Amino acid sequence: MITKNLAFKIVMYALLAFLVLACVMPFWMLFVSSLTSETALAKSGYNFVFTEFSTAAYEYLWGVRGSILRAYGMSVLITAVGVSVNVVLTVLFAYPLSRQDLPGRRVISFFLFFTMLFNGGFVPTYMVYTQVFHLKDSLAGLIIPYLLMNAFHIMMMRTYITTNVPKEVNEAAKIDGATEVQCLTRIVLPMSKPIIATIALMALIAYWNNWTNGIYFITTRTDLYGIQNYLTSVMNNATFLQTHSMGSGVNFKIPNVSVRMAIAIIAVIPVLLMYPFFQKSFVKGITLGSVKG
Amino acid sequence: MVRNAASKAVAPTLTQRSRKSARMRQFIPLYLMLLPGVIYLIINNYLPMVGLLLAFKKVNYSLGFLASPWVGLSNFTFVTKTQDAALIFRNTILYNIAFIILGNLLAITVAIALETVTHKMFRKVSQIVILIPYLLSTIIISYIVLGFLSHSNGFINKSIIEPLGGKGITWYNQPKYWPYILTIVYLWMSFGYSSILYYSTLIGIDKSLYEAAVMDGAGTWKQILHVTLPCLKTTIITLVLLAVGRICYSDFGLFYQVPNRSGMLLSATQTIDTYVYRSLLELNDIGRSSAAGFLQSILGFICVFTANMVVSKIDNESALF
Numbered sequence: 001m002i003t004k005n006l007a008f009k010i011v012m013y014a015l016l017a018f019l020v021l022a023c024v025m026p027f028w029m030l031f032v033s034s035l036t037s038e039t040a041l042a043k044s045g046y047n048f049v050f051t052e053f054s055t056a057a058y059e060y061l062w063g064v065r066g067s068i069l070r071a072y073g074m075s076v077l078i079t080a081v082g083v084s085v086n087v088v089l090t091v092l093f094a095y096p097l098s099r100q101d102l103p104g105r106r107v108i109s110f111f112l113f114f115t116m117l118f119n120g121g122f123v124p125t126y127m128v129y130t131q132v133f134h135l136k137d138s139l140a141g142l143i144i145p146y147l148l149m150n151a152f153h154i155m156m157m158r159t160y161i162t163t164n165v166p167k168e169v170n171e172a173a174k175i176d177g178a179t180e181v182q183c184l185t186r187i188v189l190p191m192s193k194p195i196i197a198t199i200a201l202m203a204l205i206a207y208w209n210n211w212t213n214g215i216y217f218i219t220t221r222t223d224l225y226g227i228q229n230y231l232t233s234v235m236n237n238a239t240f241l242q243t244h245s246m247g248s249g250v251n252f253k254i255p256n257v258s259v260r261m262a263i264a265i266i267a268v269i270p271v272l273l274m275y276p277f278f279q280k281s282f283v284k285g286i287t288l289g290s291v292k293g
Numbered sequence: 294m295v296r297n298a299a300s301k302a303v304a305p306t307l308t309q310r311s312r313k314s315a316r317m318r319q320f321i322p323l324y325l326m327l328l329p330g331v332i333y334l335i336i337n338n339y340l341p342m343v344g345l346l347l348a349f350k351k352v353n354y355s356l357g358f359l360a361s362p363w364v365g366l367s368n369f370t371f372v373t374k375t376q377d378a379a380l381i382f383r384n385t386i387l388y389n390i391a392f393i394i395l396g397n398l399l400a401i402t403v404a405i406a407l408e409t410v411t412h413k414m415f416r417k418v419s420q421i422v423i424l425i426p427y428l429l430s431t432i433i434i435s436y437i438v439l440g441f442l443s444h445s446n447g448f449i450n451k452s453i454i455e456p457l458g459g460k461g462i463t464w465y466n467q468p469k470y471w472p473y474i475l476t477i478v479y480l481w482m483s484f485g486y487s488s489i490l491y492y493s494t495l496i497g498i499d500k501s502l503y504e505a506a507v508m509d510g511a512g513t514w515k516q517i518l519h520v521t522l523p524c525l526k527t528t529i530i531t532l533v534l535l536a537v538g539r540i541c542y543s544d545f546g547l548f549y550q551v552p553n554r555s556g557m558l559l560s561a562t563q564t565i566d567t568y569v570y571r572s573l574l575e576l577n578d579i580g581r582s583s584a585a586g587f588l589q590s591i592l593g594f595i596c597v598f599t600a601n602m603v604v605s606k607i608d609n610e611s612a613l614f
Contacts, residue, residue: 001405001408001409001503001513001516001517001520001521002503002504002507002516003409003512003513003516005512005513008409008513009409012405012406012409012410013406013409013410013415015402015403015406016403016406016407016410016415016419019403019419019423019484020418020419020422020423022481023422023423023425023426023481023485024422024425026437026440026441027437029437029440029441029448030436030437030440033440041446042445042446044451044452045443045445045446045447045448045450045451045452046440046441046443046446046447046448046451047448047451047452048448089329089330089333092326092327092329092330093326093327093329093330095323095326096323096324096326096327097327099323102320102323103317103320108327108331111331111334112330112334115334115338115339116597117594117597117598117601118342118590118593118594118597119338119341119342119590119593120338120340120341120342120343120344120345120586120590121341121345121569121586121587121589121590122566122569122570122573122582122586123344123347123569123573123579123582123583123586124340124341124342124343124344124345124347124583124586125337125341125344126573127341127344127347127358128336128340128341128344131354131358132340133336144337145337146337148333148337149330149333149334149337154330179322180319180322180323180326181322184326205428208430209429209430209431210430211430211431211432211546211550212545212546216574228430228432231432231433231436232432232550235432235435235436235439235550235553236553236554257446260436260439261436261440264433264436264437267432267433268429268433271428271429272425275421275425275428276421279421279424282424282428283420283424283489286424286427286486286489286490287489287490287493
């Protein structure tokens with residue numbers, strides 16, 4: 001757009017500035033509040049300005065670091081396994097679908113695509129996983145349901161292979177005696193690195209942020225909880241931290257009010273620190289995944 | 294002679310057949326590659342579709358699903374006998390309509406703002422920062438909301454209402470505020486995503502269109518009206534229709550965790566998804582839960598299907614099929 005309308009420009013700059021602040025300031029509030037003493041919080045509440053500096057919340061969390069580190073470890077484990085399997089399944093499904101000469105390709109495409117149109121919803125899915133496959137209270141219950149494969153990503157990847165890997169290259173390799181597996185690993189995979197990175201990143205975010213599998217499929221084994229479910233428990237169960245601190249021998253009073261903000265900060269900081277590094281892939285994933293790839 | 298002719302006639306079909314089976318054999322590795330994915334789709338997607346039939350059964354865990362008796366439509370009586378069905382469908386659909394209209398308006402405005410801003414650094418930073426909320430889990434978002442709305446320590450009560458002489462509002466007990474709160478939270482967490490989508494279409498617009506419009510004497514508003522919006526038309530229609538296709542579904546975290554699971558807010562926060570979850574896992578009412586889920590799946594399918602038919606009429610590229 002070509003505009004000399006100064007008022008319009010000012011409004012647009014102001015709008016963006018406001019929204020940028022709206023996206024950043026809440027974290028500042030969490031941060032400041034987590035470093036404020038309980039008495040100051042009781043008086044003036046969560047705030048954007050420091051009133052009475054205190055590290056009590058973090059000292060307390062340091063005392064229960066065992067349980068927090070454990071939750072982090074579980075998150076890392078679940079995400080690592082989930083993303084690896086997800087990427088392997090996606091590649092293995094997308095490559096055959098990209099082969100125009102595969103008999104039955106249309107049927108298989110429809111088999112995949114139909115799952116995007118119609119689904120059984122929560123109750124039957126829950127029943128299948130808990131009553132038929134008995135994934136309740138197991139690590140598999142946090143990894144397998146819902147997240148292991150994404151039909152959108154498969155279609156994105158399939159389109160990428162058909163448009164970016166020339167058929168002729170594959171055929172030439174075949175004439176030289178390459179097997180299908182060699183074609184996939186030596187030709188298609190190296191040429192599809194960018195799309196694989198994007199899909200892996202989207203899967204990583206999905207696994208890292210997931211907490212619904214935790215509340216659906218975990219009832220007693222809370223030791224399997226990742227960091228997101230740990231946060232859910234702290235929020236919904238006032239005694240959760242108390243029961244966790246018993247074991248670690250911390251017996252001073254819990255700074256309940258600031259601790260809530262401190263734990264949110266601890267959960268969010270790694271994500272914010274990593275974000276600049278994957279920001280480009282993330283934007284690409286968004287613009288690719290929105291409409292059919 | 295005759296024999297020769299016959300063998301000549303048979304021979305090609307034999308080689309054809311063996312060639313065909315050799316051709317098929319060459320695809321076996323590809324089919325094997327598909328196998329794990331197909332198994333997963335059967336477990337994760339197709340078995341639950343069959344499981345929709347549970348809505349017509351009285352489930353008895355000790356008998357198992359197959360032996361549980363059929364009960365016709367009796368699980369669906371909650372639709373006529375209670376207010377539940379009307380409430381959850383109303384909430385789900387009205388929230389979605391508000392989200393679609395406001396979300397797209399905001400996103401288009403932001404996309405235009407991003408394009409108007411000529412300061413490179415500011416534009417870059419804005420693009421990065423507005424995506425942060427989309428990156429967070431709903432749990433983190435619910436902590437942020439708690440920071441603002443907590444009754445005894447929240448920023449709004451302690452720093453805005455009470456200093457002005459008002460009495461702190463018990464946000465988590467009063468449903469009347471939640472349609473606004475949830476809409477704001479939704480816009481906050483999702484506007485970056487759709488803004489970037491619109492912006493990526495905007496930067497693709499041919500600059501000469503604007504130059505021509507300026508030559509014809511078009512000001513800022515005329516350019517938006519006659520160049521920008523028409524160029525965004527397909528993106529707008531596609532995004533709106535895809536959202537309409539999901540009008541029976543809601544973000545579970547937004548409606549369950551952000552209101553802090555408060556039971557007093559149900560009239561404003563209960564959607565089909567939270568209702569199905571609560572009925573099954575908190576009230577153990579599998580009949581009602583599966584019946585509500587059944588309605589959601591069927592209506593959801595009709596919506597997605599219709600929306601996609603319309604999308605494919607308008608813009609074949611963006612349709613799912």
